[in-house]
Amino acid sequence: MRESLRLESFSIPGYNANELRERGERLLPQLAEWSKSDFAGFRRVLDSGSDCYPDLKKIRRMAAAHRKGSSGKPIRDFVILGIGGSSLGAEAILRALHSPLQEPRFHVLDNADPAQMSWLLKGLDSRETLFYVVAKSGATPETLSQFLVAIQWVKKRAKGESWKKHFVLCTDPAKGDLRTLASRWKLDCLEVPPAVGGRFSVLTPVGLFPAAFAGIPLDPFLKGAASVAAWEKAPWHENPCAQLALALAKNARERPITVLMPYSSRLSAFSRWFCQLWAESLGKKGRGLTPYPATGATDQHSQMQLYMEGPADKCLLFVHVANPGGAVAIPSVAGTADLPSFGLLKGKSVGGLLEAEFRATRDAVTNQGIPNGTLAIDKLDAYSLGALFYFWEWATAIAGAELGVNPFDQPGVEAAKVLTKKYLNENR
Amino acid sequence: MRESLRLESFSIPGYNANELRERGERLLPQLAEWSKSDFAGFRRVLDSGSDCYPDLKKIRRMAAAHRKGSSGKPIRDFVILGIGGSSLGAEAILRALHSPLQEPRFHVLDNADPAQMSWLLKGLDSRETLFYVVAKSGATPETLSQFLVAIQWVKKRAKGESWKKHFVLCTDPAKGDLRTLASRWKLDCLEVPPAVGGRFSVLTPVGLFPAAFAGIPLDPFLKGAASVAAWEKAPWHENPCAQLALALAKNARERPITVLMPYSSRLSAFSRWFCQLWAESLGKKGRGLTPYPATGATDQHSQMQLYMEGPADKCLLFVHVANPGGAVAIPSVAGTADLPSFGLLKGKSVGGLLEAEFRATRDAVTNQGIPNGTLAIDKLDAYSLGALFYFWEWATAIAGAELGVNPFDQPGVEAAKVLTKKYLNENR
Secondary structure (H helix, E strand, O other), X not given: OOOOOEEEEEOOOOOOHHHHHHHHHHHHHHHHHHHHOOOXXXXXXXXXOOOOOOOHHXXXXXXXXXXXXXXXXXXXXXXXXXXXXXXXXXXXXXXXXXXXXOOOEEEEEOOOOHHHHHHHHHOOOHHHXXXXXXXXXXXXXXXXXXXXXXXXXXXXXXXXXXXXXXXXXXXXXXXXXXXXHHHHHOOEEEEOOOOEOHHHOOOOHHHHHHHHHOOOOOHHHHHHHHHXXXXXXXXXXXXXXXXXXXXHHHOOOOOOEEEEEEOOHHHHHHHHHHHHXXXXXXXXXXXXXXXXXXXXXXXXXXXXXXXXXXXXXXXXEEEEEEEOOOOOEOOOOOOOOXXXXXXXXXOOEHHHHHHHHHHHHHHHHHHOOOOEEEEEEEEOOHHHHHHHHHHHHHHHHHHHHHHOOOOOOOHHHHHHHHHHHHHHHHOO | OOOOOEXXXXXXXXXXXXXXXHHHHHHHHHHHHHHHOOOEHHHHHHOOOOOOOOOHHHHHHHHHHHHOOOOOOOOOEEEEEOOHHXXXXXXXXXXXXXXXXXXXXXXXXXXXOHHHHHHHHHOOOHHHEEEEEEOOOOOOHXXXXXXXXXXXXXXXXXXXXXXXXXXXXXXXXXXXXXXXXXXXXXXXXXXXXXXXXXXXXXXXXXXXXXXXHOOOOOHHHHHHHHXXXXXXXXXXXXXXXHHHHHHHHHOOOOOOEEEEEEOOHHHHHHHHHHHHHHHHHHOOOOOOOEEEEOOOOHHHHOOHHHHHHOOOOEEEEEEEEEEOOOOOEOOOOOOOOOOHHHHOOOOOEHHHHHHHHHHHHHHHHHHOOOOEEEEEEEEOOHHHHHHHHHHHHHHHHHHHHHHOOOOOOOHHHHHHHHHHHHHHHHOO
């Protein structure tokens, strides 16, 4: 099995081998208990015999059929209607592995924002557009409101029942209003396994159908994830995921901010996916860690000053992509050789510059005494991305167990949901 | 003068009128001193007689000339080569006021990422592309490396000297290697005023040239900013900017995280602009506040659990857009009336849903005892955006004075810059 990712460097004060072993013995029963229960099924996603395993054939078949379109024109624009866990995973995959200027183009409507919606629809041709409507509960008001607007928009431009070909739904296999509509209208509909929470659902049809639509092979995601899951067989003192998660949890009081800083613009959406996972899973009972989304080298020019000399409240986690892809030499251009800032770049590559920036930044923060770690991948592809997803899902579960919170619920958002309904009924 | 923005609600424990007055007397001399010095010229940007006032006519004229293109085709793609303060302000303007699917399309290359660069170039036609190369120092290696790659890419596809028409530079008026090249090659070149720091430069050509290119009127930005600057005439106990900045600084130890959560997807890039400003300006001497980028209602589904029940270390600042733009009614669709999740939306608008979500969230965090404030604007246009920019620039200066740090330097990023050069010379 190809190595998917490794802990390349690590300077966060954590636990020694004995302490890690002891924690493994204490926390593994809790993790095993959770694994059996609802919403903790992210590990069963990798088990081909389980209720959570994605039907890759069905996903690929459906993607291939819809790519052709139904109005004589292939689908050019794929619009995700989804919010939070219903969009962030797909975005992380697409930004990492699909050029934004290549067709099909992917768009995400992740808000009840009228301008965002009308701007997008004005730029699309309904005959060439497919909407992917994702809501595990089938009840998310932001997503349902967009769905209704999109139905009306397509219906106006389509003949008879043909509008239905422009929607694919993704929701609970049996429950909820979206599932009811899918049956009633005979819309294509994929399944979010009931045992997989929204923010853990990237390796289900939620993330995999858009990936398939982009032409990205699906098996490597699961294989990459499985390569990390295989670490479960090792004791915790040899398990980088447990080592990292427990060290971050240990420092939660002194260093409550976890900065994730991949050195790749293609992973900036991955950072945001991580932020939801880490924030919503661990932020409970006054505990938790605040995840911070960063991108290297970009945020050296916007955040690094704060990390270096601001409050000592952060741990930094780099993601180092050994080969960032698409070798681009920095050319020598006549008339620049005598200028010192250009001379520095002579004979170098863009990737070489990024690598130097990464090494320099890691050394600078280490010299400053800022605890940090580096996850390294050889290249950014579906295999390593699957590994990164699983790594952080698992690390989140372990950190939750250590912090004494249930990482699979989100009780703190109920109050606002109740008030939203109340205010919506009072208003226009 | 139209009101640009107001402090609509405020529950952050701050200072009473007497204390604010006393702080004004103590801190205003420091602010006045800074205003005279280098890098603190953001206030002079509004003074038509000063060295920092942008030449709007020149910016408009140059934008109009370049929009036509030079290869018989109008410019379809505008690519910003810039990082940190050289791109975030322009992005904030463009995402707020220009539809991403409308031409000209805007792209930002803000990293030394070979894949980001090669993906973009593959999707562009050099004859229809303009590069805007922004680096105040004229020495930023990420930007210069992209500039060299872009020159080679255009030169290969252009006749003779015509490639030069595809570049506009923006740098110091007299110093640096980019300025030298602009003179040497007779490239169009705009000026970053030496007295305005990069992260304070959005209302100079750095942000205004892309805005003009998008067809956005420029005067309202400055007028909106001036409407906030006019508060300077009032004493500090009547000045919402001072009130807010000082309250955030007062709570810096207990609540070191400042979440900015505008209720508009069009302001998500503004949140990131704010994050650079607040982070790089205040994070010094072990002091400072960590700014957190959020977007409402989207991040109710990814961050709100943490804000509500995680560590009590955050102040929340909402931006409330009273009229979010583009009225979109939620249509009644036959076959959905009996489903409760759809019934809730009956007769409502997308904007009405967003408004209900905002009010519900503000009430929920207030009920939870989380200090929060709301900046309100009537609608999202250049006038209110100019006001928001200036509000936060000014608040940053005041918070810096109160925290005892110089908000206009960034000494903590030098170490990594030195190491980058070293490693770059060792590497390919």
